[in-house]
Amino acid sequence: MAREKELTERFKKRREAQPPRTEAEKQAAAKKEYDELLNARSGGRYVPPARLKELQKEIGSDKSSKEYQRMAWEALKKSVNGLVNKINTSNIKHIVPELFAENLVRGKGLFARSVMRASAASTPFIPIYACLVAIVNTKLPQVGELLLHRLVSQFKKAFKRNDKAVCLSSTAFIAHLCNFNVVSELLPAQCLLLLLNKPTDDSVEIAVGLMKEVGAHLEEANKPIATAVYDQFRNLLHEADLDKRQQYSIEVLFQIRKDQYKDNPAVPESLDILPEEDLIEHRVGLEDDLNTQDTANIFRYDPEYELNEEAYAKLKAQILGEADASDDDAEYESGSSEDSEEAVKEREMEIKDQTNQDLVNLRRTIYLTIMSSSTFDEATHKLLKINLPPEKESELVSMLVEVCCQEKTYSKFHGLIGERLAKLNRLWTELFEQAFAENYETIHRRETAQLRNNAKFWGHMLSTDAISWKILQVVSLSEDDTTSSSRIFLKILVQDMTEQLGMTEVQKRFKDDLMRSHFEGLFPTDTPRNTRFAINYFTSIGMGALTEDMREHLKSAPPPAAVMPAALARHDRVQGPVPALLIGVSVTEAFLQLNADDRARPAGCARSQEETRARVDTADHTPDQSHRPGRVEEGGSVPLPQEVRMVEGDRTLRLDILLGPDLHQDVSDNAVLRTRLVAEAHRQDQLVDNAVLRLRLWLQGQTARLDAK
Structure with missing residues (x-):
C-alpha cells in the first residue's frame, strides 16, 4: 500500500511539473496514436469504442490531413458494405438513394468488391445485386464497367485454376448483368464457347447453369447464338462421354427451353423497375484488355479531396433530384420603367430561322447516330437521348425509314430499331402508323431497290x-387505285410477312372478325x-391461299341484271332475259340489231349497202353515256361485255359463228364495217371460246323462237 501511494505521488508531481499541452499538440498526439492503430497488424491491441471516438474527435475536421481522409475512407467502406449486405427485393428502392449518398466515384473499388463478395456468398440474391449494379450503371457507367x-x-x-465454385458465381452474375442489359450478349456467348470447347463434367455443369439464367434473354436478343449453343448441347448429349448427372442436367435444360423459360425469366417481375431507354450496355469480351484497377480498393491520399467531394455533391444532387444549394433569385432585377423602348423591343423580338437549318441539322444528327451504332440497342439508346424539338418526333421516324430505303440491300438492323421504338412508347407507335400511310401515298416516287427495302421494313414492323x-x-x-410501284410494294410486303409468320398465321390474321373491316380495300x-x-x-404473287373468301363471294354473288337490246325490244321478237354475255362492244351489238331487222324483213327484201353503212355508223357513233349498263335510251344500243372478244386467227370462222352466214355477207360487202371488225379483233385479244359458244347457242335459241312464231 505504501508503495502504491509513493508511485501515485511521484506521477502526480511529474504531471504538475510538465507544462500543459496546447490544442495543436493534443491533435498531433491523437493523429499519431490513430495512425499507429490503423497501421497495426491484425490481432493488435484493442481500443474501446469510446476511446476511438475521442481520438477521432481530437483529430478534428482538417480535411486536407491524411488522417481525416483515412478516417472518411474507413467510414465509406463500412457504409457501402452495410448497404450492400442488407439489400433485398423489398427495400432496394430505399437502399439505392442511401448508396448514391455515399461517394461511389471515390469508392467504386469498394462497391465492386463488396458486390462480388456478397454474390459469391449468396447466389440466390445475384439477380438483386445485378439489378443494383444496373441502377448504379445508369448514372455512373464507370462503376458498372469496373465491375x-x-x-x-x-x-x-x-x-484456369479449375475453381468450380468461383466459376459458377461469376458466370451467374455475368448472366444476370446481361439480362439487365449491362453487358451485351456476346460475353456470355464467349463464356459458353470456352466452356463447351473441351467439355468436362464440371465445364458442362457450369455451362448449363449459365444457359438457364441467360437463355431467355439470348432467345429474344440473338436467337442464332442460342440455337448454336443448344446444337452444341445436343451433340454433347449424343456423342460425348458424360456423367449421367450431366446428361440429365442437359435434358432438364432442353425441357426448360421447351417450357419457354417459365420458371427462369430473364428479369423477375419484382425487379423490372428500370426503363429500357435508361440502360447503358457495355461491350466487354474475354479477349479484351481488362483494367481491374486493383488500387481502387485501398486508401490513397488525395491532395484535392475537398474539390472532388464538392464535385460529387453536385453529381449527387443531380442524381437524386435535390435542389441546388445556390439560390439564383437574387440576380439582376430592374424595373421596366428604367428600360428604354429599344431595349424592350430587342428582348421581345424572336428570331425565327426560315432556312430550316435546324431541321437539316436534326436530320444529320439522326442519320449519323444510326450509322455510327454497331447494334440496334445502342442505336435506340442514342436516338432516345437526342433532344428532339416539340412536334418534331416524326422526323426521327421518317429519317429511319429513309436511311433503310437508301441501303443497297435490306438490313434487319433498321427494322429492329423501329420495333424497339414502337414498343417503348405509344407515341412512337402512332408516328410509325402515320408514316406508313404517308409512305404508301408517295410510294410511286421510289425506285425498285427502295421499294424492296421499304416493304421489308414495314413487313418486319407488322410481323412483330x-x-x-x-x-x-x-x-x-x-386496277384504278394502284400503280406498278404500289403493286410491287404490296407483293414484297405480303411475302415478307408470310416468310416471318407463315401462311397459316397470315390467313388467321386476315380472317379475324375484329379486323376484317380494315382489310376491305385489300380484299x-x-x-x-x-x-x-x-x-x-x-x-400471281403466290398468295392464292388468301383469296379463298373472295372466290367464294364471287361464286355466290348473283348475276348482273340483263338489259334487252333496244331494237329487239321495239320489235318484241325476243323472249326471256338477254344473257349477261351481251353487255360489251357497241359494234357487235349493232350486228345483232342488223340481224334482228333482217329476220323481220319479208322474204326477198334485202338491205342495201347504203342502209347497212348508215345503221353501222349510227351504232358506232353512239355517245358514250348511252353505253352505261342498265341505261337504255330510245334508239340507243347496249354494249356487249368485255368477255366477248375476237381473236386474230381465223376471223372468217369466228364471224360466221358470231353473226351467222346471212349477216356475214353484209359484212363482206361493207368495207367500213369489215375494217372496224378487224380493228376490234386486233384490239381485243383475250376471247374465251366458251363465251363465243354461249353467244352462238343464245342466237340459235332466239332464231328458233322467231321461226316458231
Whole structure:
C-alpha cells in the first residue's frame, strides 16, 4: 500500500511539473496514436469504442490531413458494405438513394468488391445485386464497367485454376448483368464457347447453369447464338462421354427451353423497375484488355479531396433530384420603367430561322447516330437521348425509314430499331402508323431497290406487332387505285410477312372478325371487277391461299341484271332475259340489231349497202353515256361485255359463228364495217371460246323462237 501511494505521488508531481499541452499538440498526439492503430497488424491491441471516438474527435475536421481522409475512407467502406449486405427485393428502392449518398466515384473499388463478395456468398440474391449494379450503371457507367472487368478477370483466373465454385458465381452474375442489359450478349456467348470447347463434367455443369439464367434473354436478343449453343448441347448429349448427372442436367435444360423459360425469366417481375431507354450496355469480351484497377480498393491520399467531394455533391444532387444549394433569385432585377423602348423591343423580338437549318441539322444528327451504332440497342439508346424539338418526333421516324430505303440491300438492323421504338412508347407507335400511310401515298416516287427495302421494313414492323394491322386500311387493291410501284410494294410486303409468320398465321390474321373491316380495300368485294383483279393479283404473287373468301363471294354473288337490246325490244321478237354475255362492244351489238331487222324483213327484201353503212355508223357513233349498263335510251344500243372478244386467227370462222352466214355477207360487202371488225379483233385479244359458244347457242335459241312464231 505504501508503495502504491509513493508511485501515485511521484506521477502526480511529474504531471504538475510538465507544462500543459496546447490544442495543436493534443491533435498531433491523437493523429499519431490513430495512425499507429490503423497501421497495426491484425490481432493488435484493442481500443474501446469510446476511446476511438475521442481520438477521432481530437483529430478534428482538417480535411486536407491524411488522417481525416483515412478516417472518411474507413467510414465509406463500412457504409457501402452495410448497404450492400442488407439489400433485398423489398427495400432496394430505399437502399439505392442511401448508396448514391455515399461517394461511389471515390469508392467504386469498394462497391465492386463488396458486390462480388456478397454474390459469391449468396447466389440466390445475384439477380438483386445485378439489378443494383444496373441502377448504379445508369448514372455512373464507370462503376458498372469496373465491375464487369473484375468479373471477367475473376472468371478467367478461376477457369484456369479449375475453381468450380468461383466459376459458377461469376458466370451467374455475368448472366444476370446481361439480362439487365449491362453487358451485351456476346460475353456470355464467349463464356459458353470456352466452356463447351473441351467439355468436362464440371465445364458442362457450369455451362448449363449459365444457359438457364441467360437463355431467355439470348432467345429474344440473338436467337442464332442460342440455337448454336443448344446444337452444341445436343451433340454433347449424343456423342460425348458424360456423367449421367450431366446428361440429365442437359435434358432438364432442353425441357426448360421447351417450357419457354417459365420458371427462369430473364428479369423477375419484382425487379423490372428500370426503363429500357435508361440502360447503358457495355461491350466487354474475354479477349479484351481488362483494367481491374486493383488500387481502387485501398486508401490513397488525395491532395484535392475537398474539390472532388464538392464535385460529387453536385453529381449527387443531380442524381437524386435535390435542389441546388445556390439560390439564383437574387440576380439582376430592374424595373421596366428604367428600360428604354429599344431595349424592350430587342428582348421581345424572336428570331425565327426560315432556312430550316435546324431541321437539316436534326436530320444529320439522326442519320449519323444510326450509322455510327454497331447494334440496334445502342442505336435506340442514342436516338432516345437526342433532344428532339416539340412536334418534331416524326422526323426521327421518317429519317429511319429513309436511311433503310437508301441501303443497297435490306438490313434487319433498321427494322429492329423501329420495333424497339414502337414498343417503348405509344407515341412512337402512332408516328410509325402515320408514316406508313404517308409512305404508301408517295410510294410511286421510289425506285425498285427502295421499294424492296421499304416493304421489308414495314413487313418486319407488322410481323412483330410493333404497329397495328389496321394501317392496311389505306390500301385499295384495284386496277384504278394502284400503280406498278404500289403493286410491287404490296407483293414484297405480303411475302415478307408470310416468310416471318407463315401462311397459316397470315390467313388467321386476315380472317379475324375484329379486323376484317380494315382489310376491305385489300380484299375488295364491292364489284366483281375489283374482286377478280385482287384474286388474279394474289394468285400471281403466290398468295392464292388468301383469296379463298373472295372466290367464294364471287361464286355466290348473283348475276348482273340483263338489259334487252333496244331494237329487239321495239320489235318484241325476243323472249326471256338477254344473257349477261351481251353487255360489251357497241359494234357487235349493232350486228345483232342488223340481224334482228333482217329476220323481220319479208322474204326477198334485202338491205342495201347504203342502209347497212348508215345503221353501222349510227351504232358506232353512239355517245358514250348511252353505253352505261342498265341505261337504255330510245334508239340507243347496249354494249356487249368485255368477255366477248375476237381473236386474230381465223376471223372468217369466228364471224360466221358470231353473226351467222346471212349477216356475214353484209359484212363482206361493207368495207367500213369489215375494217372496224378487224380493228376490234386486233384490239381485243383475250376471247374465251366458251363465251363465243354461249353467244352462238343464245342466237340459235332466239332464231328458233322467231321461226316458231
